[in-house]
């Protein structure tokens with residue numbers, strides 16, 4: 001029989017939240033679906049679980065660990081003080097305390113978040129990724145140098161497509177400079193400019209520490225986007241249901257990929273997982289060109305875990321129902337040597 005565990009689930013707090021906050025109302029909303037799904041799964045698995053929302057007070061973690069004495073932490077934290085740049089710092093603290101937790105360690109989180117560093121590492125190991133340049137703030141914005149248009153300009157560290165819109169897709173020097181300046185000023189972020197890779201948008205979910213399992217691939221299809229328009233998972237494409245409907249954006253399992261290509265992509269994604277020192281689980285995002293070349297776009301350690309999101313959907317397709325997936329992630333977290 002499976003051991004009954006004490007699991008402390010760490011949430012993002014969007015404002016200062018007391019240690020024993022009642023979040024049941026929040027958890028009924030769409031924004032808290034992941035939290036609600038994970039708590040429900042842990043209950044179904046018969047573990048004893050409690051949650052703690054972190055806003056800006058890490059001492060709460062210490063207090064909660066002392067009072068609850070969890071066997072493992074389930075980490076759903078993506079930001080600190082509403083700043084998504086700090087998720088790896090929170091994990092660093094957990095690593096120093098020697099407490100087991102689910103998902104990725106601080107190094108993997110740091111490497112994946114920086115869209116320039118991750119691509120440099122992968123490029124060094126021969127993994128195909130778009131050509132890019134990083135344009136730091138405070139530096140005169142020149143042209144895109146050796147890059148070929150069209151180009152996509154993004155904040156170098158953001159996530160969830162913050163800062164990515166139709167205007168990120170630039171086709172000449174003027175648009176390029178304008179968008180880079182916009183990213184610098186509006187997002188207070190260094191910018192990365194990447195050659196735009198035309199192709200299918202493929203999401204590959206992987207789970208494991210050393211032995212890795214790749215789940216069936218998902219694809220974001222753009223059914224109603226006119227042929228001459230770029231196909232980009234912009235902020236609206238991810239989060240605005242009306243917009244998704246209008247442009248026919250749908251997540252589905254990737255079809256018509258031949259077996260050899262699937263094998264090749266799986267191997268590539270396992271390599272990426274290891275090279276970027278990811279632990280536990282991740283979703284690797286790729287673009288697949290018409291001539292079947294797979295380009296790395298981004299690795300997402302600790303990807304969204306809501307039951308209806310790509311990661312859980314892929315796991316389910318592989319025969320892992322949601323509670324069993326959560327159980328597997330807990331097990332991997334407990335077995336992962338840290339530090």
Ligand SMILES: Nc1ncnc2c1ncn2[C@@H]1O[C@H](COP(=O)(O)OP(=O)(O)O)[C@@H](O)[C@H]1O
Pocket residue numbers: 115130152154158159160161162164194195196197198201231232233234285287297298
């Ligand atoms: N070089 C690129 N070529 C084509 N599409 C891209 C490229 N970079 C990003 N995209 C599109 O923009 C989306 C978001 O980019 P991504 O780098 O994953 O940012 P985020 O971390 O905000 O999710 C991708 O899912 C893809 O649709």
Ligand SMILES: [Mg+2]
Pocket residue numbers: 160161285298
């Ligand atoms: Mg992404």
